[in-house]
Amino acid sequence: MTALSLLKLRKLDDAIEDCTNAVKLDDTYIKAYLRRAQCYMDTEQYEEAVRDYEKVYQTEKTKEHKQLLKNAQLELKKSKRKDYYKILGVDKNASEDEIKKAYRKRALMHHPDRHSGASAEVQKEEEKKFKEVGEAFTILSDPKKKTRYDSGQDLDEEGMNMGDFDANNIFKAFFGGPGGFSFEASGPGNFFFQFG
CATH class of the missing domain: 1.25.40.10 (Tetratricopeptide repeat domain)
Structure with missing residues (x-):
């Protein structure tokens, strides 16, 4: 502050x-x-x-x-609801590009494969964050859903049930199909991405 x-x-x-x-x-x-x-x-x-x-x-x-x-x-x-802007680490006035960049960064940071060597507790927490990042992107990248979210309306109305989305599908669509990337360890705690 x-x-x-x-x-x-x-x-x-x-x-x-x-x-x-x-x-x-x-x-x-x-x-x-x-x-x-x-x-x-x-x-x-x-x-x-x-x-x-x-x-x-x-x-x-x-x-x-x-x-x-x-x-x-x-x-x-x-x-009292999830703050999707905070989850992605963007401002409420963020552009479409800023939202995409933030999603890309956070999704890679919290992807379950990146934390496969961590404790079960850490894996569970990172998986939860990964899903939240996907959920945030789903809402903030869709102008209609974003408008409803910003105005405080319930997203579960009008067929926008958030239980229907899959964070892995969003990730695949964003980074390419199956086998589109992989996490490779290059020493303790160091990862690089290999795009196929």
Whole structure:
């Protein structure tokens, strides 16, 4: 974290504390709840934000308060699912090319063949990561699925069931058919790829 982002975080924490003290004195002080909820949103504490926006909406049922509550609920929902951008190590504004490059790099890094000499526990963890990378690529490389994912919609609706994809098939399509590559050891922990 940069010094500037630490300073901003400290200011948000101070603002949350000030708002908390204000609502202790007057639990009907809507502006304090709204300010604290916004600070919670900024610090990605979505459950707390939802709680504050619910309190505000129960007190003043306005369109604006309803929308703030819906936005907080959506962010909370999005925060509880897999972050495909984080899995691939790309920014939310990543181009199609950046997504492909990130997939290529992560898929090779976590491919099960690369970890065949590791402990069973490590193999299992790497296989899980390999599948997640394939899943992330499946979503982020498809404009329709990416739009649904970015907007917080469920991907299991409309036939986008994520249980139907196979990470190995994605890998083969990306790197060529069977026998398209192999991992070869060139000493302890060193691997190179041989494309056939």
